[in-house]
Amino acid sequence: MKKRSSADIDQAVVNVWKRELGQLSTRNFARRFAASEDLVSRLEIHKKLEKHDGCVNTLSFNAGGDILVSVSDDLRVILWDWETGRDKLSFRSGHANNVFQANFMPFSDDRTIITCAADGEIRQAQILEGGEVKTILLGKHEESQVHKLAIEPGSAHIFYSCGEDGVVQHFDLRTRSATELFTCLCVDDFKGYRSYVPLNAIAIDPRNPNLFAVGGMDKFAQLYDIRKYKWDGSSDFGQPVCYFCPQHLIGNEDTGITGLSFSDQSELLVSYGDEFIYLFTQSMGLRNPPFPSSSFMVSMGSDTSKVEPGSIASSSSMDLDGKNAPRVYMGHRNCETVKGVSFFGPRCEYVTSGSDCGRIFIWKKRGGELIRVMEADKDVVNCTEPHPHTMALASSGIEYDIKIWTPKAIERATLPTNIGQVCLFHSVCIEIHILKNLLVAFDLMAWLDPVIYEIR
Template sequence: MSETAKRFGSNFKGFHQPVVDFWRREVGAISSRNFSNRFSASENLVLRFEIYRKLEKHKGCVNTVSFNADGDVLISGSDDRRIVLWDWQLGKVKLLFHSGHGNNVFQAKFMPFSDDRTIVTCAADGMVRRASILEGGKVDTCFLGLHQGRAHKLCIEPGNPHIFYTCGEDGLVQRFDLRTEAPTELFTCQSAGRRGRNMEANQLNAIAIDPRNSNLFAVGGMDEYARLYDIRRVQADGLNGFSRVTHHFCPPHLIGNEQVGITGLAFSEQSELLVSYNDEFIYLFTPDMGLGSNPIPSSSVSKSSGSKSESASSPKDDSKHSVPLVYKGHKNSETVKGVNFFGPRSEYVVSGSDCGRIFIWRKKSGELIRVMEADRHVVNCIEPHPHSPVLASSGIESDIKVWTSTAKERATLPDNIELRKRTRRGWMYNISSPQELLAHLFSLQSRSSMSPEREGESSTATGRELLDLILTFNDQSDVENATEDEDEDEDGNSHEDFFS
């Protein structure tokens, strides 16, 4: 580096204006890679996000969106049980096919180093499937494994074209190797604390792998603890998953709170764990915040009243290092909502909300910097582009929004961030058949008449739940009865020369 570059680099140290960084790159004061990272993480770009395209082809809620490694193809899955591969820049469908699932598709991802020809999926029918894209755009799908109940999420071992993990409402965590015929059942996650007195399975909603150490993965579900496991310690030996947890993570004020659960997990590039709670907030844990292999007993901690904490950043009895950073402002009561990082070094935290908006916070400070109007209803998924300042979002609506930093003016936060009228979907309701509707009605009736906790409770609450279920089913019935598009061939595939 020249003396001039060094001198001016020192003078401009700490500045992040694009013009300054452009000049520093040209004179050799900043490397091209560092320039790209600084540019992609620029808050100026975040404040200029606007909708670039709306991708419309699905006939139901879009539950998953994900970019391929190159970032030129976006994959989506929906309640209509179809998978769509998009050229998102042109807004065109590259390939459309039926997933083979009998119920709502919850997750769909490309396997690494497969030339985007291998896709793995999981769904509300509990099945885990693989789709192989053949020459000419034909697709062959096959069954890989099964969960007893919905299979909400899967995660892929970074850089491995063969290994991925799944979790489901049966509490089971499975490891799949595409080179073998059957998955490995690792363990069944069990509830902790009072809810675990009968050692029942903990219904799992989320699973994520640490990008810096692929031996570590975390799961979260219907209790307050995010659990970190080391695959080297996990053996399929019939023992329960509770005894093999490396660490439990939970904000101090939520320990013992039986009203919360985890809907989303994500690891940062620094191995921090991001955890999103229903009816609560989002928290960021550093690796040293773990509570060990056995969580703090509920009896030793004053039980939470169930109300939201005024502030998670200044508890009375906890040291500074044990308290996670908190991100507030969004609403997470409806559906199973994800959470994610944005930026080449995970500089921002992003989440959807029940109000149909996208929320963006600075990771380091927890400060809310952007609220974007996205959908009329719930936004569930926010997916960052692998190497460009681009976001994809989806939710209860049947389209996908792609966001780029093209707005002429920098956005500002609204004076009052007020929630819109909530939808009628409960955060775990996803009724897809008359049989499932009847099962839920029977369950509600049984809880109302037999559960000691509901003795003396007015029947109006149960009535509202019944109405919500019926309306939810009616909203989805048109999706289940939808016919396939006319442009599909006899194999159920539709494409525009996918390999061109």
């Protein structure tokens, strides 16, 4: 990692001077300090939380930031006092298959948690006095896994779900009812495999909770406006307000969206499988269904066609049409699993994601510069969850533990130089390991032995 410039040091001194003179409020001073790149460079493991007996699929902090909730393939929900590393409560989720998401409902005194899972169910867990927990089935996506839930900002009752059946549902805890809003349709399914998009992600704009985006096994993130829906079913709600997609991916049938996140400034972060992460502003949305054309495609001689996942390159190589091109973040690998993506910092100054190589990647939001890479898992990191108030981060993946990162390192970390090669090698090793396990599971190793002997 490059040394801190004298300009950065000078600016820090100026900020202290302004605060002492009353020209910079204490809140703004604290925010500027909290967003310091120096703190990012000093992140290290504070605690390892160990109690799950399966892959930890998701993490979420409560509004106060003192409790972390986790769920796993072991079907359990655990509430942690993450600062001490102690579990406060552990209970069965009520699901019959891998649990993918868990969130505290706002204004519930941290006693209401909603969950979704591979069994297609959406459930509510109510923590009663004395620690007893009651789980209730709220709704279901038939024969479909449900990866994500999205809570309406500021609401104690409203949230949404999306499933691999392409359906988006609306929930109201006051009535414990589920309303099927629409089925997300493919924009340009030329191969004719399906008419709907299996959905992996949903996110609500915090500045305008009427707007929410969905994404899945398609290259378009689709933005919808709930105000266009009439509860008597008389309107055609299944039409997006606009679409988001990097121009060079339009017409590409080999990639899809694994993660979505809105910033406090209504910017939309989109993570693609076998590709990169892109940041869109609202002005970059395409109003009409975009179909491939020569003006949308990248020429084979461009820099973009030469960039592979796992490599490090300047974001300027993706600026296809000047100022209107999305910002790109690259260096990680997102090929093996469904990974999330998130903003980090008090004003979303950074972007963070896990990687197939078992590392956490952190970029500057402005400029797209990769500034930190952290060893976090022996296999794959799927989830990076930022603390709501401080520069702390929680991560989880294929391993059964949870890691809490805080900026307490004495020495600043340096950025590795061979990230692309290491990520690619690690990904190949994982694929070989999975293949070997499959052969063992189906007792094919014994069948292959005589074949190999005959070949010899």
